Amino acid sequence: MRFIAYIEGKDRPGLLRDVTIALTDLGSNIVFSVGFSSEGTSYLLFILQYEGSASELEDILNTVKDIESVDVEEAGPEAADLLAKYIEEFPAITKELTKYLHPSEFLDILVRLDEPLRHTIYPSLGSKYLGQLLRVAPQEIIEEVCRYVHPKVLAQALVSLNPDEQADILQLFPKGVRRAVIQYIPPEVLESVRSLLKYPPESAGGIMTSNVPVLHEEQKVSDALELLRKRHFEVFDVIYIVSKEGKLVGYAYVADLLKEKPNSRLSKVARRDYVAVDPFDDREVVARLMIKYDLTRIPVVDVDGKFLGVITIDDVADVIIAEESEDLFMLSGISKVGRSRYLTARVKDLFKRRFLWLLLIYLIESFTARIIQGYSGLISRVAILAAFIPLIIGTGGNAGAQASALITRALALGEVTARDVLRVVVKELLTCGLLALGMASIGFIFAFSISFNVVISIIVAIALASVIVIADIIGALLPLIASSLDLDPAVLSGPLITTVVDVAGLFTYFLIATTILTI
Amino acid sequence: MRFIAYIEGKDRPGLLRDVTIALTDLGSNIVFSVGFSSEGTSYLLFILQYEGSASELEDILNTVKDIESVDVEEAGPEAADLLAKYIEEFPAITKELTKYLHPSEFLDILVRLDEPLRHTIYPSLGSKYLGQLLRVAPQEIIEEVCRYVHPKVLAQALVSLNPDEQADILQLFPKGVRRAVIQYIPPEVLESVRSLLKYPPESAGGIMTSNVPVLHEEQKVSDALELLRKRHFEVFDVIYIVSKEGKLVGYAYVADLLKEKPNSRLSKVARRDYVAVDPFDDREVVARLMIKYDLTRIPVVDVDGKFLGVITIDDVADVIIAEESEDLFMLSGISKVGRSRYLTARVKDLFKRRFLWLLLIYLIESFTARIIQGYSGLISRVAILAAFIPLIIGTGGNAGAQASALITRALALGEVTARDVLRVVVKELLTCGLLALGMASIGFIFAFSISFNVVISIIVAIALASVIVIADIIGALLPLIASSLDLDPAVLSGPLITTVVDVAGLFTYFLIATTILTI
Incomplete structure (x- = not known):
C-alpha cells in the first residue's frame, strides 16, 4: 500500500x-x-x-x-x-x-489548493499530463485551465486523448477558447472529433469511441491479426466486421481469431448475435441495457445500419455514477449540473442550484399555513392539537418518501412500468395498511402519554393511520404518473412528495379533528 | 428493434x-x-x-x-x-x-405471473436456461425455484455458470437445499466454488472470477497463445503471469502477445504496473477504485502476494447499481436487503423494511410535540404562531437535506474527506447565508400577507433564516462525523437529518417568538 x-x-x-x-x-x-x-x-x-x-x-x-x-x-x-x-x-x-x-x-x-496557487501550477504541467487531468477535471477547473494555459498547449493536451474524450472536453471549453484551440488541432484528428460532436453529450454517440479495429468482411483472419499487431486501439479484444457499404456485419473476439485458420474469410467467422444502439439513444438507457444483458461493449450503428463506433462498459460505469448523482440531487431538491466538484463549486452556483427548489417547495408548503390559519379558532380552544402537527405530517412524509423511493428505483431499473399500476397499488395498500395499523397503535399510546385525553389520542391515531395511507399512495402513484408522461420519475419524488403530503396530511388531520370533536 | x-x-x-x-x-x-x-x-x-x-x-x-x-x-x-x-x-x-x-x-x-403459475413453469425450463435465470433472479424467485425444482437439476443449472456466479447463488439457497445440491456438483467444480465461498459476498473475493488464463513466468508467448486457442476463459483479453510460488508477477494483453516473438519468455513481456486488491476489501471500495483509475480489470492477491483471481468492470457495474439502490433506500428510510425485486417482494418483508424506520423517526420527531406542548399557553394566545410551524421546519428540513446530499455524495465519490471539515463549513456558511437572506425576505412578505402583523412576520423571517443556517450546518456536519467514525454517511442523512432539524428548528422558532414577543 x-x-x-x-x-x-x-x-x-x-x-x-x-x-x-x-x-x-x-x-x-x-x-x-x-x-x-x-x-x-x-x-x-x-x-x-x-x-x-x-x-x-x-x-x-x-x-x-x-x-x-x-x-x-x-x-x-x-x-x-x-x-x-x-x-x-x-x-x-x-x-x-x-x-x-x-x-x-x-x-x-x-x-x-487556493485558487491563485492553482493558476501558477497549470502552465507548469506537461501537455500529456494536462490532457489526463482535463479528462477527469470538473467544469470549474477546466475553465481555470483555459484562462491560464495557451490554446496551443491545450490542443497538444487534447490530441493525446481518445477522440470521444477530446469531444467531451472541447464541449466544456468556453466558446472563444474552443475556437482558438481547434486551430491547433491537426485536421485529421479534428475530423474524427467533429464527427463525434454531432451527437449530444448525453447520447450514445457522445460516449462512443471510434478507435476500434474495423475490417471488411472479405478480409482474412490473418489481416485482422496483422492490424492488431501494427496499431494500438482503445478496444482491442474484439474486431468489428463491416460490409462494402460500411454496414455492420458482425464481430469476432480476438481469442476466437486465434482459434481460426489464418486464411478464413472474416465473413465466415463473424458472430452475428449482436445488439446495437442508435447514436441518439439516451446514454442512461444504453448503460442499463448493457448491464441488464451483461454486455461489455455495444456497437453503435446509424439508421442505415452503418457502423459508427463502440460503447465500452467502463464508459458506462461513469454514466451510471453521473446519473446516480443526478437522481440523488433531484431527490434532495438540488438542480443538476454537468461536471462539478463540491470543493471547487462556486458559492453562487451552489446557491442557484438550491434556492429555486427551496422557494418552490416553500410556496407549496405555504398552503399548510393557510389551512392552520383556517382552524385557528379550534387551535385557540384545543391548543394541544397543534402539538401533534409536525409528528403527523412528518410521519406521513416519511411513509410517502419510502413508497416513492421503492417505486422510483424499480422504475429506473426497469423492474416496474406504468403498466404495473394495479400491481403496485395492491401491494402498497397491503403494506401501508399494516404500517398504518402499527403506527396508529403506537401513536395512540404516545398521544395519551402527552395529552392524558382519550379523544385527542383517538384523533391522533386515526389521523396518523389515514395520513400514512394517503401519503403512501401519493408517493407510489406520482412516480408512475411521471413515468407514463415520459418525465423522469425522480422529479416528482423527494421534497415535492413530502410537501404535497404535508398539505394533504394537515388537511386530513383537521378534518378528522373537527369531525370527532363535533360528534 | x-x-x-x-x-x-x-x-x-x-x-x-x-x-x-x-x-x-x-x-x-x-x-x-x-x-x-x-x-x-x-x-x-x-x-x-x-x-x-x-x-x-x-x-x-x-x-x-x-x-x-x-x-x-x-x-x-x-x-x-x-x-x-x-x-x-x-x-x-x-x-x-x-x-x-x-x-x-x-x-x-x-x-x-401469479405465484402458482410460476411454480408450474420452473420444472419445465432447461437446466442451462434455469442457471442463467438464477443468475439474475431476486431472492424470492430463487427460493421458489428451490421448492419446485429437484436438487439434481439445480446442480446442473449451477454447473453451467462461472464459479463466482455459482458461489453467489449457492449462498442464496436455503441451507437444506444447498446441502442437497452440493452432493450433485462434481468435486473439481465444487473445489473452485468452495475457495470463493471463503469470502463474504460484499467483498472483493466474493465478486472475483478465477476463470482467467494464468501462466508461469518461465513459459513462452507461444504457450500463452496456445492456451487461449484451446480453452475458453471468462477473461480472455489479458493473461496473468505468476511466479513458481503462485505470486503475481504481472500481466500482458493478448494484443501485446501478438506483437511479441513467439519464443519470448513471459517474464520478459509482463507488464508490472498493476494495482491489486485484497480479497477481503469492500467491493464498493474496489468498484470506486476501478472507476477512478479507469481500470477494466483488477487482480486480487492475498497477503502473501498470491494471485487469486480477477474482478472485471462488468461485475463492478452491478456492484455500483446495488450500492446505489442501498444508498437511495437508506436516504428514504428503508432497510437494505440482498437481491429483491419490488414485484416479487413479500408484503411482510416490505413492512419490516419500513416499519422500524418509521417508528424510530416517530420517536425522535415526538420531541416536537413536547416542545409545542410546552408553548401551548403562548399558542392559545397567539394562535397564528401555529400556522407557520410546518412551513418553518419544512424549509429547514429541505435546506438540511440539500446540504447533507451534497456532502454525502462528495464523501461517497472520495471528493471530500473528514479532513475537509473546515473547507466544508466555510463553503456552507457562505451558501446558506445567501439562502437564509433570500428566504427570510420572501418569508417576511408571505407571513405578512397571511397575518397582517409586522411583529409576527419579523418572527417568521428571523426564524426561517436561523433554521436554514442551523439545518444546513447539521446537514453538512452529520455525514462528515459519520464518515470520521467509519460509519456509512448515508445512515445519518435523509429522514434522520430532517427529523433532527425539525426538533432543532421548532425549538429555535419558539425561542425567537418568545424573545421578540416579550421585548
Missing part, C-alpha cells in the same frame, strides 16, 4: 538521513522524498510503499530524535489534504510530485 | 394468415408467432423485428378484418406485461417462448 508521510522537525544536519533509516529499517520502500527548511524547522515529505498501517509508520517516525510532528495517511483523498498543505508551503515541488501521482490523485490535491 | 404484438380477433379461418401478410407487407420480420382460440375469439402473439414504431404496427394490424383489439409494445418491461397476460391464458407456450427471450427478459415476465 502507498502512504504519504509529512514530518516537521528541528532543522539539523542528518535529520533526513535519520528518518530515511527509520523508515527503511521498518521495511518500507521510499518512492519519493523531499524536504525544505524555514526558520529553524525542517519540513519533510515522503511517498512510501509499505505493507502495514499508517499508525505503525507514525510510531516509528516519532522515535526519531528532534521530530516535532508527524502525519501519515494512506494514499487517497485524505493524503491529498496533506500533500496540498505541503504544496502551499513549497509550490516548486509540484512538477516533480506529479511524476508519482495519477492525474486523478493530483486532481484531489489541486481542488484543495 | 424488437416488438411484441398481442392481438384479439373473431375466430375465423385465415385470420393468422391475414395478420402475417399485413405484418410482412409493412416490412417487419416475424421472429415467432403463436395463437389459440377460445369461445369464438382468437388470441395471437407475435415477436417481430421492425425498424419503425409500435403505433405503425398497431395501425396496420387494426386494418385487418375481424381484429378486435391490438396491443404492441417495444421489447422491454412494458412488453413483459403483455407476454405475462398471454402466458396466464396459455401456459403451454412458455417453454417455446423462452427460446426467443434472454433470461433477463423472461424474468421480467415471470415476476408478473
Whole structure:
C-alpha cells in the first residue's frame, strides 16, 4: 500500500538521513522524498510503499530524535489534504510530485489548493499530463485551465486523448477558447472529433469511441491479426466486421481469431448475435441495457445500419455514477449540473442550484399555513392539537418518501412500468395498511402519554393511520404518473412528495379533528 | 428493434394468415408467432423485428378484418406485461417462448405471473436456461425455484455458470437445499466454488472470477497463445503471469502477445504496473477504485502476494447499481436487503423494511410535540404562531437535506474527506447565508400577507433564516462525523437529518417568538 508521510522537525544536519533509516529499517520502500527548511524547522515529505498501517509508520517516525510532528495517511483523498498543505508551503515541488501521482490523485490535491496557487501550477504541467487531468477535471477547473494555459498547449493536451474524450472536453471549453484551440488541432484528428460532436453529450454517440479495429468482411483472419499487431486501439479484444457499404456485419473476439485458420474469410467467422444502439439513444438507457444483458461493449450503428463506433462498459460505469448523482440531487431538491466538484463549486452556483427548489417547495408548503390559519379558532380552544402537527405530517412524509423511493428505483431499473399500476397499488395498500395499523397503535399510546385525553389520542391515531395511507399512495402513484408522461420519475419524488403530503396530511388531520370533536 | 404484438380477433379461418401478410407487407420480420382460440375469439402473439414504431404496427394490424383489439409494445418491461397476460391464458407456450427471450427478459415476465403459475413453469425450463435465470433472479424467485425444482437439476443449472456466479447463488439457497445440491456438483467444480465461498459476498473475493488464463513466468508467448486457442476463459483479453510460488508477477494483453516473438519468455513481456486488491476489501471500495483509475480489470492477491483471481468492470457495474439502490433506500428510510425485486417482494418483508424506520423517526420527531406542548399557553394566545410551524421546519428540513446530499455524495465519490471539515463549513456558511437572506425576505412578505402583523412576520423571517443556517450546518456536519467514525454517511442523512432539524428548528422558532414577543 502507498502512504504519504509529512514530518516537521528541528532543522539539523542528518535529520533526513535519520528518518530515511527509520523508515527503511521498518521495511518500507521510499518512492519519493523531499524536504525544505524555514526558520529553524525542517519540513519533510515522503511517498512510501509499505505493507502495514499508517499508525505503525507514525510510531516509528516519532522515535526519531528532534521530530516535532508527524502525519501519515494512506494514499487517497485524505493524503491529498496533506500533500496540498505541503504544496502551499513549497509550490516548486509540484512538477516533480506529479511524476508519482495519477492525474486523478493530483486532481484531489489541486481542488484543495487556493485558487491563485492553482493558476501558477497549470502552465507548469506537461501537455500529456494536462490532457489526463482535463479528462477527469470538473467544469470549474477546466475553465481555470483555459484562462491560464495557451490554446496551443491545450490542443497538444487534447490530441493525446481518445477522440470521444477530446469531444467531451472541447464541449466544456468556453466558446472563444474552443475556437482558438481547434486551430491547433491537426485536421485529421479534428475530423474524427467533429464527427463525434454531432451527437449530444448525453447520447450514445457522445460516449462512443471510434478507435476500434474495423475490417471488411472479405478480409482474412490473418489481416485482422496483422492490424492488431501494427496499431494500438482503445478496444482491442474484439474486431468489428463491416460490409462494402460500411454496414455492420458482425464481430469476432480476438481469442476466437486465434482459434481460426489464418486464411478464413472474416465473413465466415463473424458472430452475428449482436445488439446495437442508435447514436441518439439516451446514454442512461444504453448503460442499463448493457448491464441488464451483461454486455461489455455495444456497437453503435446509424439508421442505415452503418457502423459508427463502440460503447465500452467502463464508459458506462461513469454514466451510471453521473446519473446516480443526478437522481440523488433531484431527490434532495438540488438542480443538476454537468461536471462539478463540491470543493471547487462556486458559492453562487451552489446557491442557484438550491434556492429555486427551496422557494418552490416553500410556496407549496405555504398552503399548510393557510389551512392552520383556517382552524385557528379550534387551535385557540384545543391548543394541544397543534402539538401533534409536525409528528403527523412528518410521519406521513416519511411513509410517502419510502413508497416513492421503492417505486422510483424499480422504475429506473426497469423492474416496474406504468403498466404495473394495479400491481403496485395492491401491494402498497397491503403494506401501508399494516404500517398504518402499527403506527396508529403506537401513536395512540404516545398521544395519551402527552395529552392524558382519550379523544385527542383517538384523533391522533386515526389521523396518523389515514395520513400514512394517503401519503403512501401519493408517493407510489406520482412516480408512475411521471413515468407514463415520459418525465423522469425522480422529479416528482423527494421534497415535492413530502410537501404535497404535508398539505394533504394537515388537511386530513383537521378534518378528522373537527369531525370527532363535533360528534 | 424488437416488438411484441398481442392481438384479439373473431375466430375465423385465415385470420393468422391475414395478420402475417399485413405484418410482412409493412416490412417487419416475424421472429415467432403463436395463437389459440377460445369461445369464438382468437388470441395471437407475435415477436417481430421492425425498424419503425409500435403505433405503425398497431395501425396496420387494426386494418385487418375481424381484429378486435391490438396491443404492441417495444421489447422491454412494458412488453413483459403483455407476454405475462398471454402466458396466464396459455401456459403451454412458455417453454417455446423462452427460446426467443434472454433470461433477463423472461424474468421480467415471470415476476408478473401469479405465484402458482410460476411454480408450474420452473420444472419445465432447461437446466442451462434455469442457471442463467438464477443468475439474475431476486431472492424470492430463487427460493421458489428451490421448492419446485429437484436438487439434481439445480446442480446442473449451477454447473453451467462461472464459479463466482455459482458461489453467489449457492449462498442464496436455503441451507437444506444447498446441502442437497452440493452432493450433485462434481468435486473439481465444487473445489473452485468452495475457495470463493471463503469470502463474504460484499467483498472483493466474493465478486472475483478465477476463470482467467494464468501462466508461469518461465513459459513462452507461444504457450500463452496456445492456451487461449484451446480453452475458453471468462477473461480472455489479458493473461496473468505468476511466479513458481503462485505470486503475481504481472500481466500482458493478448494484443501485446501478438506483437511479441513467439519464443519470448513471459517474464520478459509482463507488464508490472498493476494495482491489486485484497480479497477481503469492500467491493464498493474496489468498484470506486476501478472507476477512478479507469481500470477494466483488477487482480486480487492475498497477503502473501498470491494471485487469486480477477474482478472485471462488468461485475463492478452491478456492484455500483446495488450500492446505489442501498444508498437511495437508506436516504428514504428503508432497510437494505440482498437481491429483491419490488414485484416479487413479500408484503411482510416490505413492512419490516419500513416499519422500524418509521417508528424510530416517530420517536425522535415526538420531541416536537413536547416542545409545542410546552408553548401551548403562548399558542392559545397567539394562535397564528401555529400556522407557520410546518412551513418553518419544512424549509429547514429541505435546506438540511440539500446540504447533507451534497456532502454525502462528495464523501461517497472520495471528493471530500473528514479532513475537509473546515473547507466544508466555510463553503456552507457562505451558501446558506445567501439562502437564509433570500428566504427570510420572501418569508417576511408571505407571513405578512397571511397575518397582517409586522411583529409576527419579523418572527417568521428571523426564524426561517436561523433554521436554514442551523439545518444546513447539521446537514453538512452529520455525514462528515459519520464518515470520521467509519460509519456509512448515508445512515445519518435523509429522514434522520430532517427529523433532527425539525426538533432543532421548532425549538429555535419558539425561542425567537418568545424573545421578540416579550421585548
